[in-house]
Amino acid sequence: MTKTSRRNRFRLKILRALRPWHRRLGLVSALFILLLVLTGVAINHSDDFGLDQTPVTQSWLLDYYGIAAPSHVAQFGIAPSALYITDNLLWQNQHMILEANTTLISASYVDNMLVAIDAQQLYLFNDLGQLQETQNASTGLPSGLLALAIVDGRVWLNTDNGVYQADEQLIDWQAIAPLTTPVTWLSESEVVDKEVVNLARSANLHWQRVILDLHSGRLFGHLTVWLWDLFALALLMVSLSGFWIWLKQKPPR
Numbered sequence: 239m240t241k242t243s244r245r246n247r248f249r250l251k252i253l254r255a256l257r258p259w260h261r262r263l264g265l266v267s268a269l270f271i272l273l274l275v276l277t278g279v280a281i282n283h284s285d286d287f288g289l290d291q292t293p294v295t296q297s298w299l300l301d302y303y304g305i306a307a308p309s310h311v312a313q314f315g316i317a318p319s320a321l322y323i324t325d326n327l328l329w330q331n332q333h334m335i336l337e338a339n340t341t342l343i344s345a346s347y348v349d350n351m352l353v354a355i356d357a358q359q360l361y362l363f364n365d366l367g368q369l370q371e372t373q374n375a376s377t378g379l380p381s382g383l384l385a386l387a388i389v390d391g392r393v394w395l396n397t398d399n400g401v402y403q404a405d406e407q408l409i410d411w412q413a414i415a416p417l418t419t420p421v422t423w424l425s426e427s428e429v430v431d432k433e434v435v436n437l438a439r440s441a442n443l444h445w446q447r448v449i450l451d452l453h454s455g456r457l458f459g460h461l462t463v464w465l466w467d468l469f470a471l472a473l474l475m476v477s478l479s480g481f482w483i484w485l486k487q488k489p490p491r
Contacts, residue, residue, distance in 0.1 A: 310323065325438070332434065346388050360372070
């Protein structure tokens with residue numbers, strides 16, 4: 239047997255062994271490329287698709303990301319005009335209108351406005367839920383806020399330093415001492431809409447983050463990043479094996 243025939247037989251064995259793996263790796267690589275293409279297009283057009291503004295509402299996915307339910311949930315008023323507090327978030331008509339730095343205490347409508355408080359600040363909105371003003375100690379707001387009340391269209395505050403009443407413009411605060419008449423401070427409803435809890439969890443995760451994690455392989459943990467690297471290696475092997483097969487089957491000129 240000549241050297242040429244031995245080389246041809248060896249080349250044929252390599253080709254027979256390589257073709258099945260080339261097909262298998264090609265199929266896996268095609269699926270991987272399809273995933274990268276779809277997620278890549280979604281990332282490039284994230285603003286057009288509104289992915290950065292679309293919250294994830296699937297409970298299993300929120301659980302997977304470890305996003306727990308809020309620890310403090312309160313409802314003030316009756317749906318559909320109720321106001322909701324979930325930790326430091328304020329909701330109107332199931333739309334988040336405020337993300338405060340600390341846990342919110344109370345919220346209510348007064349005339350054509352909406353007012354909410356945390357321990358150190360008062361937030362004033364118009365009836366559409368647009369923030370108009372924030373008051374704190376630097377603007378003359380009493381410190382150590384505890385509760386909120388609406389009496390005859392006026393805003394009252396219960397604080398660590400006593401009870402205060404606002405003027406009609408909600409600018410100056412007058413200390414009321416002694417308190418001659420009892421004040422009914424706003425209290426949260428006993429029943430809370432469960433949908434608000436899901437909305438509060440969804441506020442911490444948007445689809446843009448999920449698509450980015452899927453594109454990079456981080457969605458399923460650090461091990462998946464290595465799996466993505468193996469897929470990339472498989473794609474490289476398909477390219478090299480395909481080139482080798484084409485080269486060896488290329489008819490002589």
